[in-house]
Amino acid sequence: LGKFITKGETREKAFSQMIETLNRTAISGPATNLQFLKALLQHPLIEQSAVTTAFCETHTNELISASENAKENVPFQLIIAAYLFHKFLTEEPHSVNPWTAIGFWNVLNETELYLSGISYNVPFSLLSPRFLKSGNKPLEKNIPKDATLFKFDWNGENFIAGAKRTSSDSVKICTEEYSETLIINDTEPEKTGIFLQGIEFFVENQELIENNQNHSHNETQNDSMENNLIVSHLHGKITDIQTTPGQIINKGETVLIIESMKSEIHVLAPKTAKVKSIGVKVGEQVQENKPLITLEKI
Known part of the structure; x- marks a missing residue:
């Protein structure tokens, strides 16, 4: 009682x-x-x-x-947003970060999940904080500046959300229309209970699916690794270079950042190697398959 x-x-x-x-x-x-x-x-x-x-x-x-x-009558998109943030977009223990789990060439990721017994494929990706300055007043008003900003598609609609962890088991989700705190219950390995407005919903299956766009890059990616090249797999602008010629970089380490479609994409080192040369500079626009960095064996 x-x-x-x-x-x-x-x-x-x-x-x-x-x-x-x-x-x-x-x-x-x-x-x-x-x-x-x-x-x-x-x-x-x-x-x-x-x-x-x-x-x-x-x-x-x-x-x-x-x-x-x-x-x-609850806004189900908030449940989806809370699940994506909790499982894929934070560095909390037992979570999966799509940028390291799949690879640096991914712009858009997709996960298949079950909500209330219905299966959905949900594409999602991180957004740059600068997206809030794009003139969208409802977003600027509702989403805290220190929130993780991301977009996702669900049930035929597009959503933009900001997420912030408020405690070990709760997440605040903000959109243009809503600002709600959801409680997350991870009692079962493959089933996550999410409380919204006092009602518990269960979301299952946290397996990431590579976006179809990524499959077309697999052959190029393998060739570039054999040739000791890091190449761009998208159109965008170089906003930051985090290495220098002669530096030893470790596999999975961020070497530069590309801004594309208002998202910041971290380009990761495909292997541990020495940087031989850098073929781009900050502010430069790059096309798909553009060589970025040449590596050599240590």
Whole structure:
């Protein structure tokens, strides 16, 4: 059993505080009456104080129906965003970073996941913080400057989200329309419970799928490694070079950064080697397959 007590300067504020408390409550496992209580608090007659002690008895079916429908009305894109951030876009333990898991040539990644028993392929990629300065006022207003910014496609729609970890088990997700804190429950290896508005949803399958665009680069990538060349696999502008001729670089280390489609792409060393020469400079526009850095054996 649990008991919540909230207070406010007005009845409306106290009710609002109680609904917010119920939304932030996460109970996994047994069935609860959280949604029933929310439906009760949001009923027009309750808000008007036009009730008697027999209200729940006379409105039972209506309240149960409202509580059951609550799960269908949540913004599911926030659940997808929280899952992507938690599993792929942070360096938390047991998470997978797509830039190191797949390789430096990837611009767009894709994962197949299951939400409420339905399978979705969700492409996603990081965005540069400078994207917030592109004139999108709702994004600038809602997304904190220190949030991780990314875009993803889900259910035929495109979304841009900012994510920030607020505790070890909670993430704040912000979009143009919403700003919500979601609680994450990683109790099972391949199933993640995500609470939104007091409702638990399960997301399964965290296997990354290489974007079709990447397959066309496999042959080029293999050839470039054999020729000791690091080449560009996308169109973009060189914004930073993090190595110099003669320097020893380790496999997986960032050697330069390319800005493409408002995303910052970290180009990683394909192997441990010595930098022989650098064929580009900061500010230069590069095309696909442009040689960037020549390597030599140590």
